[in-house]
Every structure is written in C-alpha cells, then in structure tokens.
Amino acid sequence: MNPIITVIAAIVALLIGIVAGKLIFNKNTAKLVEDAESQADRIVKDAQSQAETLKEKKMLEAKERFLQLKSEHEKDVLQRNQKLVDSENRAKQKEKDLNDKTQAAQKQIQEYDQKKVNLDRQLEVVSKKQEELGKQHDEHIKKLEKVANLKAEDAKKELIEAITNEAKTDAMAHVQEIVEEAKLKAGKEAKKIIIQTIQRTAAETAIENAITVFNLESDDIKGQIIGREGRNIRALEAATGVDLVVDDTPEAIILSSFDPLRREIARLSLQRLVQDGRMHPARIEEVVEKTKKQIEEQVMEIGERTVIELGVHGLHKELIRMVGRMRFRSSYGQNLLMHSRETANLCGIMAAELGLNPKLAKRAGLLHDIGKVPDEETELSHALLGAKLAEKYGEHPSVVNAIGAHHDEMEMQFIISPIIQACDAISGARPGARREIMQSFIQRIKELETLAMSYPGVEKAYAIQAGRELRVMVEAEKVTDSESEKLSFEIADKIQKEMQYPGQIRVTVIREKRAVNIAR
Numbered sequence: 001m002n003p004i005i006t007v008i009a010a011i012v013a014l015l016i017g018i019v020a021g022k023l024i025f026n027k028n029t030a031k032l033v034e035d036a037e038s039q040a041d042r043i044v045k046d047a048q049s050q051a052e053t054l055k056e057k058k059m060l061e062a063k064e065r066f067l068q069l070k071s072e073h074e075k076d077v078l079q080r081n082q083k084l085v086d087s088e089n090r091a092k093q094k095e096k097d098l099n100d101k102t103q104a105a106q107k108q109i110q111e112y113d114q115k116k117v118n119l120d121r122q123l124e125v126v127s128k129k130q131e132e133l134g135k136q137h138d139e140h141i142k143k144l145e146k147v148a149n150l151k152a153e154d155a156k157k158e159l160i161e162a163i164t165n166e167a168k169t170d171a172m173a174h175v176q177e178i179v180e181e182a183k184l185k186a187g188k189e190a191k192k193i194i195i196q197t198i199q200r201t202a203a204e205t206a207i208e209n210a211i212t213v214f215n216l217e218s219d220d221i222k223g224q225i226i227g228r229e230g231r232n233i234r235a236l237e238a239a240t241g242v243d244l245v246v247d248d249t250p251e252a253i254i255l256s257s258f259d260p261l262r263r264e265i266a267r268l269s270l271q272r273l274v275q276d277g278r279m280h281p282a283r284i285e286e287v288v289e290k291t292k293k294q295i296e297e298q299v300m301e302i303g304e305r306t307v308i309e310l311g312v313h314g315l316h317k318e319l320i321r322m323v324g325r326m327r328f329r330s331s332y333g334q335n336l337l338m339h340s341r342e343t344a345n346l347c348g349i350m351a352a353e354l355g356l357n358p359k360l361a362k363r364a365g366l367l368h369d370i371g372k373v374p375d376e377e378t379e380l381s382h383a384l385l386g387a388k389l390a391e392k393y394g395e396h397p398s399v400v401n402a403i404g405a406h407h408d409e410m411e412m413q414f415i416i417s418p419i420i421q422a423c424d425a426i427s428g429a430r431p432g433a434r435r436e437i438m439q440s441f442i443q444r445i446k447e448l449e450t451l452a453m454s455y456p457g458v459e460k461a462y463a464i465q466a467g468r469e470l471r472v473m474v475e476a477e478k479v480t481d482s483e484s485e486k487l488s489f490e491i492a493d494k495i496q497k498e499m500q501y502p503g504q505i506r507v508t509v510i511r512e513k514r515a516v517n518i519a520r
Contacts, residue, residue: 212255212263214270222246224279225253225270235281238473238510239288242266243464256464258445261328265291299324306337310344312363316393323366325373330442336373339427340366346423351416361416364402367395368420371403383407441467444501451498452491452507457483469506470495476513484509 216222226233226246233244241262245254253270257263269291273279276287300317303324307315315323326337347365348358371386378385387404397413402420404410412418445463448470452461457478462471472491474484488509495505 212267214253214255214267216251216253216274219251221274222253225274227279231281232279232284235284236266236270236288237462237464237471238460239285240266240269241460241462241464243462243469258442258463258467259328260330261295261325264328265295268294299327302327302337306341307366310341310362310366311359312344312366315363316395319367319370319389319393319395322370322373322389326369329373334428336369340369342427343368343420343423346426347416347419350419350423354419356416356419360396360398361419363395364399364416364420365423367399368403368406368424381407381409383409444499447499448495448505451494455487455491457487467501467505469508472507472509474509474511476511479511481511484511 224232225236225244227235233246236242237244241257241259242265243256244266245256247254255263255266255270257266265288269284269288272287272291273284276283300321301324303320303322306323307313307320323337323340326340327335329336344362344365348362351361352358367386367390369382369386370389371380371382371384374385374389380388383404383406387400387410390403391400398416401410401413402417405412405417406421406424408421412421445467448463448467449461452458452470452472457474458472459475460473463469464471470491472487474487479487488507491509492505492507495501495507
C-alpha cells in the first residue's frame with residue numbers, strides 16, 4: 001500500500017478518536033454539573049431549614065430571658081416598695097415616741113418648777129430660822145463671856161492648843177512603839193532571810209597557791225626543756241611570764257606565777273611541746289601564741305556555760321567573755337568566778353524571799369565584779385568601771401546601779417542594789433572564803449610589773465620567784481646596752497623608794513637582738 005495513504009489514514013483515525021473523546025468528555029461534564037447543582041440546592045435548602053430552626057430557638061430563648069428579667073425587676077420593685085413602707089412606718093413610730101417623750105419632759109419640767117417654788121419657800125423659812133438661831137447663839141456667847149471673863153476666840157485657842165499638845169504626845173508615843181516594834185520585826189526577818197540564803201548556798205573555800213606542778217614521764221625531758229645553755233627555758237619564761245623551777249623533784253617541774261591565766265598558758269604550752277618533741281625558741285613562741293588563742297576560746301566557753309547554768313539570758317558577748325576570764329582571776333585568795341556565781345545565787349534566793357525579781361538580781365550579782373577583769377588598766381575603781389562596762393553593753397539601769405553601788409561609790413537608786421551589796425559581803429565574809437595575805441601579795445606583784453612597764457622601751461615585764469625578781473624585756477632597737485644597765489638601776493632605785501616589800505628584789509633587764517633571714 002502506498003505510504004502516504006497509510007499516514008493519512010492514521011491521521012484521520014486520530015482525529016476521529018479526538019472527536020469521540022470530546023463528545024464523551026462533554027457528556028460526562030454535563031452530568032457532573034447537573035449532580036453538583038442538585039447537591040447545592042439540597043445544601044441550600046438544608047441550611048435554610050436549619051437557619052429557620054435556629055431563629056425560632058433564639059426567639060424562644062430571648063422571650064424566656066425577657067420574661068425572667070421582667071419577673072426579677074418586678075420582685076426588686078416590690079422589695080423596694082416594701083422597704084419604703086417599712087421606713088415610713090419606723091419614721092412614724094419614732095415621731096410618735098418623740099412626741100410622747102416631749103410630753104413627758106414637759107410634765108417633768110412643770111413638776112420641777114413646782115418643786116423649785118416649794119424649795120424656795122422652804123429656804124426662806126430656813127434662813128429666817130438660821131437668823132434667829134444666830135442671834136440666840138450670839139446672846140449665849142455673850143452670857144458665857146460675862147460668866148467666864150474670857151473672850152470666845154481666846155477660849156477657842158486655848159482649847160485647840162491643849163488638844164493639839166495632848167494629841168502630839170499620844171501620837172509620838174504611839175509612833176515610838178510602832179518604830180520599835182518594826183525595828184524588832186525587821187531585824188528578825190532580815191536575819192531569817194540572810195540565814196536561809198546562806199544555808200541554801202554551798203560554796204568552796206579559798207585555796208592560796210601561786211604554783212602549778214607539771215608532771216613528766218621521765219626526768220630525761222628536763223634537759224630538753226632547759227635546752228642548750230638554758231635557751232629553751234629562758235624563751236618559755238619570756239613568752240609566758242611564768243617562772244619555771246627545775247629542781248631535784250622527780251618527774252615534775254614547778255610553774256610559779258601569781259596570775260592563774262599565765263600559769264595555765266604555760267602549762268598547756270609545755271604539754272604541747274613535750275608531746276611534739278620539737279623544742280627550740282621559735283617553736284616555743286609559736287606554741288605559746290596558739291595556746292593563748294586556745295585559752296581565749298576556752299574563756300568564751302566558760303562564760304557561756306556559766307550564764308547558761310545560772311539562767312542569765314541575753315548577755316552581751318563581751319560580758320560573757322569577761323565572765324569567762326573571771327575563772328583565771330582571784331580576789332583575796334577567792335576565785336573570782338566562784339565568788340560571782342556564789343553572789344548571783346545568793347542574790348536570786350534573797351530577791352525571791354523578798355518578793356523581788358530573782359532573775360534581775362542574779363544577773364547583777366554575776367556581773368558585780370566585772371570591773372576586775374578589764375582588757376585595759378584604768379584609774380577607775382572596779383565598781384565604777386564595771387558599771388561603765390555594763391551600761392556600755394546595754395544592761396538594765398538597775399543592774400548598772402547595783403554594780404556601781406556595791407561598794408558605796410554610787411548612790412543606790414534601785415531596791416536590788418542593797419541586796420547585791422549584802423550578798424557580796426556574805427560571800428566574802430564567810431569563813432574560809434578569803435585570805436588577805438594572798439591578795440596583798442598579788443597586788444604587790446602587779447605594782448612591780450606596772451612600775452617597770454612605765455619606762456620607755458620596755459616591751460614586757462614579769463615578776464617571778466614570788467616577787468623576789470623582776471625580769472624586764474626591752475626592745476633592742478630603742479634601748480642600748482648601756483641604757484639597759486641604767487634602766488636596771490633606775491627601776492631598782494624607784495622600787496626601793498616607793499614600795500614596801502620583805503627582803504630584796506633583783507631587777508634583771510634583758511636586751512636581745514635577733515637577726516632573722518629566710519632562705520628560699
């Protein structure tokens with residue numbers, strides 16, 4: 001077959017297919033459009049039906065809401081009308097009551113006016129009778145004056161004077177009896193209270209000592225403590241101010257000092273050095289400094305434990321620290337802390353017996369000697385210094401006054417002040433409490449050290465060997481060797497002129513020059 005005819009036949013077949021496809025597509029499309037239009041009509045009709053239903057529903061709800069609001073409004077109007085009616089009724093009732101009271105008041109005023117008129121008439125009658133009585137009285141007095149030859153005024157004066165003298169005599173006798181009876185009862189009651197207070201308090205007796213015995217494991221340690229040419233023992237004595245006595249006493253060294261705090265520092269330092277085994281001057285000074293810090297912590301613990309045991313609350317930390325320092329002080333051989341605790345207990349008991357505040361009295365009793373442990377020496381007495389410290393740290397005015405007045409150096413302004421004074425005297429005056437010898441010795445030792453410290457260039461001064469030697473350490477930069485000899489002579493001469501002491505006192509001035517370098 002001819003190829004051209006074949007191609008034409010194929011093209012014709014293709015065109016016939018396209019035309020047939022279009023006819024089929026148009027037919028399907030028309031059918032789909034008809035279906036869509038019918039479905040849209042159904043949707044529109046359904047929507048219109050639902051809208052009508054929703055409209056009717058909302059109309060019904062609106063009508064119900066309107067009816068509900070209308071009923072509520074009517075109820076509110078009825079309630080308001082009822083309240084107005086009630087208010088009008090109350091107002092009418094008040095007006096009626098007021099009218100009744102007004103009428104009653106008018107009646108009372110009329111009755112009062114009538115009574116006043118009657119009273120005025122009675123007063124006129126009484127005044128007339130008084131005038132008549134006065135005339136009769138004057139006539140009677142004139143008759144008496146004629147009979148007695150004495151005027152009424154003079155007679156009255158004589159009578160008053162006689163009655164007054166007699167009353168004074170009787171009153172004085174009565175007052176004297178009352179005073180004597182009160183003195184007798186007060187004396188008995190005071191003795192009873194004091195005896196009961198003393199009987200209910202137990203305290204230790206004073207122990208007079210100025211030494212502490214340090215026990216050793218063996219006598220071989222003594223040589224280590226002394227050191228080469230005695231350098232260790234000299235360093236320990238210079239750092240602590242305590243005299244170390246190393247003698248033939250087996251396995252013991254004696255620490256001698258009037259100050260218990262120094263002895264305790266020396267004992268603890270020596271104990272650490274012996275346990276450590278390393279003992280040389282630099283190590284000794286280091287251990288002594290650490291021990292002093294440890295003692296300060298121990299002092300604080302002692303103060304806190306004391307105030308807790310006595311039930312004294314709210315005390316300032318500085319006052320607690322001073323209470324702890326009392327443990328290492330003594331007064332006339334009596335431990336200061338024990339004396340203060342005893343005084344506090346006595347004050348609490350006595351205040352309770354007298355119906356006063358026992359806690360306040362116990363607080364004042366504990367702090368009454370706080371001026372004996374100051375951080376710095378002052379010219380004030382311990383009572384006035386203690387009152388100043390108590391006032392500084394916010395104590396109650398009655399406590400401040402009791403501290404300052406317990407030796408009559410301040411005027412007593414509160415009732416607990418004489419109680420503190422009495423209990424302080426009881427604690428110090430009981431048998432075995434104090435010994436004057438110890439206190440005078442300690443005072444002499446302190447005066448020795450204070451005298452040496454008054455010279456320029458003196459760094460430390462310690463009275464050792466029971467006050468028979470005064471060891472003075474001077475600063476090498478400020479005092480030369482020749483000045484050291486002169487200083488020793490001046491101190492000895494001043495002691496000889498100004499102080500009273502048994503035997504003799506050796507004054508040793510020590511000047512030490514140290515050169516320290518560090519190899520790195």
